[in-house]
Amino acid sequence: MSAINLTSLSKEEFRKFVDSFDTVLADCDGVLWLGNTLIEGSPNVISQLLKIGKRVFYVTNNSSKTREEFVSKCSRLGYPSEKDNVLSTAYLTACYLQDVGFKKKVYVVGSKGITQELDAAGIEHLDVGPDPMCNDMTTLLMNEVQLDSDVGAVVVGFDEHFSFPKMVKAASYLKQPDCAFIGTNTDEVFPTEFPLTVPGTGTFIRAIETCTKREAFKIGKPSPYVCEAIIKRHNVDPKKTIMIGDRCSTDILFGNRCGFKTLLVLTGVTTLEEVHQLRKSNSKENQDLVPNYYIDRLGDMLPLLS
Template identity: 50%
Template sequence: MFKSAIFNLQEASRDQVQEFLNSFDTVLSDCDGVLWINNNAIPGSAEAMNYFRKLGKKIFYVTNNSTKTRSEFAIKAQQLGFIAEPEEILSTAYLVAHYLKGIGFRKKVYLIGSSGIADELKAVGIRHIGIGPDNVKPDFKSMTTAELDPEVGAVVVGFDEHVSYPKFMKAASYLANEECLFVATNTDERFPKSSSIIIPGTGTLVRAVETCSERKALVLGKPNDYVRKFLESFGFDPTRTLMIGDRCNTDIEFGIRCGFQTLLVKTGVTSEKDLERMRIERRPPVPDVILPKLGDILNLTSS
C-alpha cells in the first residue's frame, strides 16, 4: 500500500488508516524495542497487539532474543498485558533446537549462550555443554585437547553474558574440525537501549567466533532464510502479512525478503537520524510505514 515509502502513518487520513488495517491478516512483531524494553512494556504496545487480535488478525511474536524459551517469553508477554501463547512465539532459541532436530543431529552441542537455548535443546533431547561462566585462568594458554569433549559435533552461539576467552578458545578448537557444525542465533549488533549504556548484542560474539575459527556461521534468526522458511510452513499469504520492527537491518530487511508489508517503530534501535539518512539516500532496506511507537495506531483508529 505504501511500498518502501517511509510514510508516517500519523499523516494518513482516516480512510487510509482503515485501508492499511484491512490490507493484512497476519501480524508478525519483533519484541525487544517494539513491545517492551527489558521488563517494561512500551506504553500502548500491549493494547495495540491485542487490538490486532480483536480485529481477527493472526499474531506471531518473532524475536532474535535467545535468552528465553517460548514458554518463558509467553509468560513475560502475558505479565506485561499481551495476549500470547507459546505456540505464537518464534524465538531463535527454539529455532536452534528445531533446526538441529530437523537434520537428525545426534551429537553434543558446545553452547556459547544462555539457558533459553539450553532448555529448548533439552526439550528435543539434544545434549549440550558450556552454559555458565568459564573463568579465565592465569595460564589460559596452556589449555589442552583433554579439556575438549570428543562428543561435540556443533558449536552454537547466542547471547552469553558469561562470554570469556576460554569459551572462544574452545569454540574455535571444536570448529577446527570441518565436520563440526557452526550455528548462530542472530547477528544483532546491540540491544535496544533504555539508557546511555550500550549492551553489545549476539552479533558481537558471533563475529568473534567467526574470526578466531576462520569459519562462517549458519545464522537462523532474522533476516535470514531459515526463519522465513519456517514461517512459510504456516501457509499464510505474504502479501497480506505485516512485519513490525524497530531496526531496519533485521526486522525490515526480513519483511522485505519475505514480501511482507513493513512497519518500523522508533522505540528501539533505528533512530530518527537513521531514518532521515535513509530518506535522503533511499538506501535499502526502508520500511513502508513508520510510527513513533506501536501504541500510536490506537489513536489513529479512534480519531
C-alpha cells in the same frame, strides 16, 4: 521504498492497509517494551489486532529466554500470548537443528534459554555457565580443555560468561569441517537502560568467525530462516504478513527481504532522521532498510483501528 506515515492515511486508505495483512510479526524490545518497561498503548493495539482476527507472532532475536519465559513476560506486561506465538532465536535454533536432522551433541556458547529449548527438542548438548580462565594458557591447553568427540555443532548466542576457554573450545570443535556453526543473531550490542555499552551476540559470533575463518549460519532477523520456519510451521503467507519493528537493520531488512509489508515504530533504535537518510541514498542495500510505513508509537494505531 515509501516510508509512509501511517497516521497520514485517510480512513479508507487505513482500512485498505489493515485488510492487506492477516498475520502480524511483532518485534519485542523497542516495540512492546524497553527492557522491563512497558511501552504505553502497545498492549491495546495487539489486543485489538487479535480481536479483528489477525494472527500475531512475537519475533525476537533475544536468545537468552525460553518461550515460556517470554510468555510470562508478555502476560506480566499485558500482552496476550501462548508458547506457539513466540518465535525466539533460542527456539528457532532448536527448530533449525531439527530441520537438518541433527543427531549429535551441541556445544553451546550461550545461556539456559538455548539449552532448555534444545532439551525440549530432544537435542543433546554440553552444559552452559561460567568457564573462566583460571590459570595460564599452557595449563589451559595442556590440562584443562577436553573436547567431546560427540559434538557436531557449535551454537553461539548471548553469553554473559563468554570467555577465552570457551573461544578455544568453540574454535577447536569448528576445526572439523562437518561441525555445524550456528549463530543465534547478529545484534552488535545488547539493549540496556544503563549508560554503558553491552556487547551483543553478534560480537561473540564475530570473534569465533575471525579465529575459525568460518561464517556462522545465522538464525535471527534479518536472516530469512525465520521466514522459512514460520511458513513451514505456521502456514504463513508472506504477501499477507506485516513485520513491525524498531530497527531497520534487522526488523525492516528482514521483512523487506521476505516480501512482508514493513512498519517501523519510532520507540526504539532507528530514528526518523535515519530513515530519511536511507531514503535519500541511492544504494539498493539502503533501500532494503526503508520501511513501507512508520508510526511514532504502536499505540497511535489504536484510534485508527477502532
